[in-house]
């Protein structure tokens with residue numbers, strides 16, 4: 001029979017109210033649950049009324065799964081949800097943090113550390129739009145991006161997920177939200193979630209708040225700062241994201257002055273939902289409420305109580321469905337968690353699902369598969385790579401520049417373990433959670449790009465880690481040495497030394513001792529480089545450029561000029577850290593905003 005909530009011509013508020021009035025407590029609690037795909041089945045979706053499923057980093061239907069595989073999998077879960085009494089569609093989420101990066105063949109854009117260098121919100125918006133299309137190409141309507149962290153200490157393993165140390169750059173980069181979701185209509189009410197259509201996705205401003213300010217950059221640790229500092233530095237990206245209609249906000253694992261954000265009612269409910277008027281839904285991080293106790297999960301009922309009452313609306317469990325259902329049911333029945341708190345959470349979740357048209361279009365079809373890894377998106381990524389590069393040294397002095405390099409030369413050397421390694425140039429959060437080494441997905445390595453760009457007569461010799469005996473007899477015109485960090489994500493990227501892993505330093509010093517050399521650094525952050533600076537003739541920071549390595553060669557060989565300016569301070573030694581622009585002890589090797597330029601030839 002006719003049910004008002006199913007009628008797309010009814011106002012959003014009326015549809016929500018009608019549906020809420022029909023829902024049982026277990027159907028409401030089900031909407032607050034997000035599980036990983038590894039424990040999701042159509043039967044479980046139906047039985048527990050589960051509102052959301054995710055792919056954790058690297059959780060894919062199968063190795064090198066096609067877009068069709070993804071769509072079939074997600075549609076399977078969706079059909080389970082649609083077969084429930086009220087047929088509320090589930091929403092599938094994934095970390096598309098630099099393109100749809102779990103998915104084989106997707107365009108992998110530069111990580112945020114490189115995008116911040118461009119200082120171009122319109123470029124970021126285009127990247128968001130492309131990412132939305134590549135997510136929808138695989139049937140995914142929700143992405144856990146943008147990360148709005150303001151990384152204040154590069155020893156943090158997630159610093160590359162941060163656009164900049166400067167709040168103003170991160171504030172500007174919130175343009176990723178309308179890129180992903182579409183532009184809020186002029187009459188849009190403040191804080192109301194807005195996703196324009198089936199070519200767009202729901203976004204997720206993360207990690208609320210202060211994730212990038214922890215002590216020594218220790219992941220998930222404690223951000224010790226006063227309220228003014230928190231609101232003027234770490235909150236910077238959230239104001240605009242909410243004005244731009246961001247659909248969801250993810251809570252940070254970290255603590256503020258000793259209090260875990262996942263249990264911080266004053267900041268999640270009081271400030272975010274109250275002061276900032278955020279009307280979308282708040283989602284926890286992976287097992288984020290479990291970490292409210294020590295040991296983790298030691299008192300799950302307490303975890304649920306603190307997390308839900310703090311204002312978390314959807315819990316990324318991601319495995320223990322019945323434990324959560326039993327725990328929250330107990331808490332509601334015994335008035336530890338109020339029905340109004342449950343209703344607030346469910347209303348917010350339904351508001352996003354209704355507004356983005358999920359009730360009208362719960363299932364994906366193959367019509368958007370053509371967008372996955374499209375040539376147009378790869379060209380956009382290539383432009384972003386070009387504009388993310390920062391030229392830190394160009395010859396011993398200005399009137400003897402090394403760059404741009406001549407395309408015509410008798411023979412050149414390409415060295416370094418990062419020169420021909422797709423996995424290394426993409427970094428973490430690519431194909432797998434931690435990232436990989438090797439030929440991991442479709443793209444152009446820097447070596448291939450160099451070979452594509454030089455004159456056909458120029459001989460290109462590639463050797464990952466050549467010794468002097470190899471180099472000397474060859475009489476190379478010049479060498480390009482590509483070294484840097486190997487992939488990492490989250491805590492495994494935390495470091496206290498920030499050194500370039502072996503054999504990078506040896507490769508640099510060996511090659512640069514005998515050949516004019518351009519060193520290209522593939523790192524997620526500034527690293528120790530001062531000891532080698534005098535020996536290298538030219539130095540380029542390329543960050544983590546992603547699949548379109550052609551963008552690096554475009555600039556090295558002068559088809560485009562270097563334009564990038566550092567969005568992060570480059571320290572001299574790690575004992576200076578944390579050290580950010582504006583600090584009284586500011587004494588960088590290369591200051592925030594530094595970058596040499598070249599003209600296209």
Ligand SMILES: OC[C@@H]1[C@@H](O)[C@H](O)[C@@H](O)c2nc(-c3ccccc3)cn21
Nearest residue numbers: 055056057095144206207285286490
């Ligand atoms: O992938 C989902 C979310 C992601 O959106 C967050 O940015 C990130 O903090 C995160 N860490 C884990 C995660 C961490 C350790 C083990 C397993 C999973 C999962 N996730």
